[in-house]
Amino acid sequence: MLYGRGLRTLSVLTAATWAVALGLVFFYAPLEAEQGFLQKIFYVHVPLAIVSLCGFVLGGLFAIAHLRTRESRWDMRSYVAIHMSLILGVGVLITGSIWAKGSWGHWWVWDEPTLVSYLIVFLLYATYQPLRFSIEDPERRARYASVFAVTAGAFVPMNFLAVRLSSAYLHPRVLGGTSNLPGSMALTFGVSLVAVGLLFATLCKYEMTAKHARGQLRALRRRRTDELQRAGRFGF
Amino acid sequence: MPALPLHEAGRYVAGAYIVVFALVLIYVAIMAIRLSRMERQMQELLERSERPERPAQTPAEPLDVGRPDATRADATRAEATRPEATRPEATRPEATRPEATRPEATRA
Amino acid sequence: MRATVAAILRKEFLVELRTLESVPGMSLFAVSTFVVFHFALNQTSVSGAEAAGILWVTLLFAAILGVNRLFVADAEQGGFDGFLLAPVDRTALLAAKALALLGYLLAFELVAVPAFALLLLQPSLGGALPDLLAPIVLADIGVAAIGTLVAAMVVRTRARDLLGPLLTLPLLVPIVIGAARASAPLLAATHAGGSSGRWLGLLALYDLVFGLIAWAVFDFLLED
Numbered sequence: 001m002l003y004g005r006g007l008r009t010l011s012v013l014t015a016a017t018w019a020v021a022l023g024l025v026f027f028y029a030p031l032e033a034e035q036g037f038l039q040k041i042f043y044v045h046v047p048l049a050i051v052s053l054c055g056f057v058l059g060g061l062f063a064i065a066h067l068r069t070r071e072s073r074w075d076m077r078s079y080v081a082i083h084m085s086l087i088l089g090v091g092v093l094i095t096g097s098i099w100a101k102g103s104w105g106h107w108w109v110w111d112e113p114t115l116v117s118y119l120i121v122f123l124l125y126a127t128y129q130p131l132r133f134s135i136e137d138p139e140r141r142a143r144y145a146s147v148f149a150v151t152a153g154a155f156v157p158m159n160f161l162a163v164r165l166s167s168a169y170l171h172p173r174v175l176g177g178t179s180n181l182p183g184s185m186a187l188t189f190g191v192s193l194v195a196v197g198l199l200f201a202t203l204c205k206y207e208m209t210a211k212h213a214r215g216q217l218r219a220l221r222r223r224r225t226d227e228l229q230r231a232g233r234f235g236f
Numbered sequence: 237m238p239a240l241p242l243h244e245a246g247r248y249v250a251g252a253y254i255v256v257f258a259l260v261l262i263y264v265a266i267m268a269i270r271l272s273r274m275e276r277q278m279q280e281l282l283e284r285s286e287r288p289e290r291p292a293q294t295p296a297e298p299l300d301v302g303r304p305d306a307t308r309a310d311a312t313r314a315e316a317t318r319p320e321a322t323r324p325e326a327t328r329p330e331a332t333r334p335e336a337t338r339p340e341a342t343r344a
Numbered sequence: 345m346r347a348t349v350a351a352i353l354r355k356e357f358l359v360e361l362r363t364l365e366s367v368p369g370m371s372l373f374a375v376s377t378f379v380v381f382h383f384a385l386n387q388t389s390v391s392g393a394e395a396a397g398i399l400w401v402t403l404l405f406a407a408i409l410g411v412n413r414l415f416v417a418d419a420e421q422g423g424f425d426g427f428l429l430a431p432v433d434r435t436a437l438l439a440a441k442a443l444a445l446l447g448y449l450l451a452f453e454l455v456a457v458p459a460f461a462l463l464l465l466q467p468s469l470g471g472a473l474p475d476l477l478a479p480i481v482l483a484d485i486g487v488a489a490i491g492t493l494v495a496a497m498v499v500r501t502r503a504r505d506l507l508g509p510l511l512t513l514p515l516l517v518p519i520v521i522g523a524a525r526a527s528a529p530l531l532a533a534t535h536a537g538g539s540s541g542r543w544l545g546l547l548a549l550y551d552l553v554f555g556l557i558a559w560a561v562f563d564f565l566l567e568d
Contacts, residue, residue, distance in 0.1 A: 023301040037245035041252045048256070067564050088294075091259050102240055102248035124514035127507060134501035140567075142498055147509075147561045151493065154557050155515055162518030162546055166525060203263060210270055217277055223280060 004209040005200070014198040021188070021195040029188040038102045043188055045095040046090050047196035049118060053156055055085030055200060056125060061154020063146035075142040078149050080207045082128055083120055089122045117163035124152050127150075348432040357447065359417070366413050367451045370406040374456035376466075377402045378463045389466035392532040396524040399460050399531070401455065402515075404520060410448050411491035412508050413500040414441060423501035426567060438492060438562040446488040453480060472530040479526035482547035486519045489551060493558040495524060496565045515554075522547040 025043045032039035059082035066074035096118070100109045110116055131148055135141040181189060240248070360366060381398050382388070390398060418424050427437055457480070461469035469476075491512060498507040525544035 033257060038240055038248055044252060044256055067561070072320070074306045082504075087259060087263065092323050094255045098248050098252045098255070102245060119512050120517050124511070127510045127514075129509070130503065131497070131501065131507055134498075134503045134507060136502075140500075143564055143567065147564050148499060150561055151515070151554075151557055153552060158550055158553055159518055162521045162550070165542065165546060166521045182355075186252050203260075206267065210267060210274075211329060214492075215269070217274060218280075221277070221281060224284060228284075 002209075003205060003212045005115070007205050007209060010198070010205060011202050014195070014202045017191065017195040017198050021192045024188040024191055025210035029046065029185050030182070032185075035103060038099065041102070043192040044196070045091045045092060045099055047193040048093045048095065050193060050198045052088035052092060053118075053121070055081050055088065056156055057153045059085065059149045063153070066142065067148045072138075072215040073141055073202075075146060077209060077212060078146060079132070080084055080204050080211070082125060082149060084203050086122070086125055086128075086201060086205065088196075089118070089172070092118055093122060113163045113167045114160070115158045116167075121152075121156055122165070124155060124232070127178055128152070145220045151158065345433050348404075348430075348436035348445070349440045352437060353443055356440065356444035358384065360448065362445075366410045366448050368400045369456055370410050370448065370452040371455040372405045373409055374402050375459045375463075377405065378460055382464060384507055386540050390464050392465040393524070393528040395465055395531040396461075396528040398464065399457070399527065400483075400520050400524045402460070403449075403456060404516060404564050406452060406456065407449055407491060408509050408512055410445060410452070411487075411495050411512060412505060414492060414495040419499045424566065430549055434566050435559060436562050437566065438496070438558060441495075442492040442558070443490045446484055449484045449487060450481075450547075453484070466534045467531065469531075475530050476527060479523045479547065482520050482544060482551060483523040486547060487516060488517075489555045489558050493554075493562065493565075496562065499500055518550050519547060519558065522550065 021043070025040055029040070029043070031037060040126050059078045062074050062078035062081060062176065065077060066072070093115075096112070096115045097107050100112070101114070102163060104107075132141055132145050135144055378398075381402070385398075400415070415424075418427070428434075457476075458469070464521075494508060494515065496509045498504045498511065501507060522543045526540065
């Protein structure tokens with residue numbers, strides 16, 4: 001199958017949604033009472049977090065498919081989902097840090113349970129690439145990576161539960177949650193969420209198309225080399 | 237803590253959105269590097285296929301062991317070769333239409 | 345299945361008794377760490393949440409030492425191949441190794457916890473000990489399940505000593521949370537009260553979820 005099919009439509013759709021989302025964020029959504037203009041970071045930080053966490057879990061689901069069907073395309077999808085989620089995760093941590101600095105004057109706050117649990121999840125998934133890279137046999141590498149992705153995917157909700165429990169009674173939420181949003185903010189948040197989701201999908205499709213194309217290229221080169229070898233054209 | 241005044245808060249907000257933009261741009265740059273490398277390899281392949289009687293040397297396939305991407309291709313190679321084995325004619329039109337794909341690459 | 349698990353478990357304990365590879369090392373590591381903590385904190389005693397934190401961090405890192413060594417002998421001396429050739433359920437290896445690790449953990453904690461009480465803990469441990477058993481056992485079950493899974497995953501990779509702790513630590517954070525929070529009131533100067541159910545509940549839930557997951561995916565790791 002061709003992974004690039006539909007990539008152009010998807011990217012145009014992503015760009016359009018981002019334009020709408022940014023317009024809503026800066027021209028439509030009202031200023032929040034407590035945090036003022038700083039709160040606008042919420043519209044990019046939280047969707048990034050939600051989409052990347054879904055991406056991690058999706059990586060686990062693809063890994064299950066890989067373990068059941070043994071088709072390497074599921075492994076590739078699992079890898080790409082996790083890889084892209086990790087990239088978005090860097091964005092989550094940096095924007096969260098900027099928000100914390102603006103709100104509390106510190107670059108990191110332990111009081112915000114979702115940010116803390118996100119850091120733990122990020123540290124776990126940061127070992128995915130080293131794990132893959134340390135196994136040479138491709139079939140075993142895909143299989144072990146899938147086992148990891150399944151375990152880590154199950155870890156995500158458990159970790160959030162644990163960290164949330166550990167800080168519930170101690171401090172009020174620093175950066176504000178998504179509950180009780182007035183209508184205009186909820187709409188802006190929803191559109192931002194869709195925009196980040198589409199960005200994730202576009203980047204994943206882009207990556208899969210590139211990987212597939214490179215795989216095809218390598219197959220072609222190898223086939224060419226085999227042909228030359230068989231025709232005895234090596235000159236020695 | 238009281239809300240920051242607009243001009244200070246504005247810097248933080250701008251910083252956050254710029255970081256997201258920068259991440260996407262870095263990704264675009266990485267893909268650009270991969271694309272140009274792929275184009276170079278395609279060009280090599282095309283030249284080699286146009287001169288079959290020359291004793292071709294195997295291009296030293298860069299054993300980029302240091303880059304995880306190099307070994308990642310093995311996982312996709314298995315995927316790429318399975319359909320190849322059953323549909324060999326699929327690759328030939330791909331290889332002989334570099335002109336068709338190049339404007340695509342520049343347009344995107 | 346039970347017979348297989350029993351057989352492997354017996355082998356594990358026999359090997360450990362003869363070579364004394366894991367448990368003495370883990371115990372010694374824990375005691376040394378307590379000494380280091382004394383110098384690092386520059387305090388003669390700790391209590392409450394601080395004590396719980398020091399205790400659980402030390403137990404965790406000592407456990408990682410045990411996890412690192414769990415499958416090494418099998419990988420280096422062909423134990424995996426021998427096991428795969430036997431006509432037994434493969435998950436038996438997971439169960440046996442996890443139970444063995446649990447045994448090692450409980451054994452070294454028999455040394456480490458009293459050492460902690462002796463060296464660093466300010467209130468006396470006596471009254472709190474029965475209550476402390478619950479979080480210790482529950483946490484150990486979780487560490488055993490996750491530790492066995494991770495050990496099996498990294499033992500045949502290139503950077504096994506580095507990847508093992510790197511993978512294990514984030515996965516064990518919820519266990520540290522549950523265990524430390526549950527132990528903190530027990531180690532407080534005033535023996536505040538029983539451990540709250542919610543932390544034990546969290547530990548139990550975590551053990552259940554990851555026990556099931558390890559059970560489900562372990563087969564795939566052994567397939568060569």
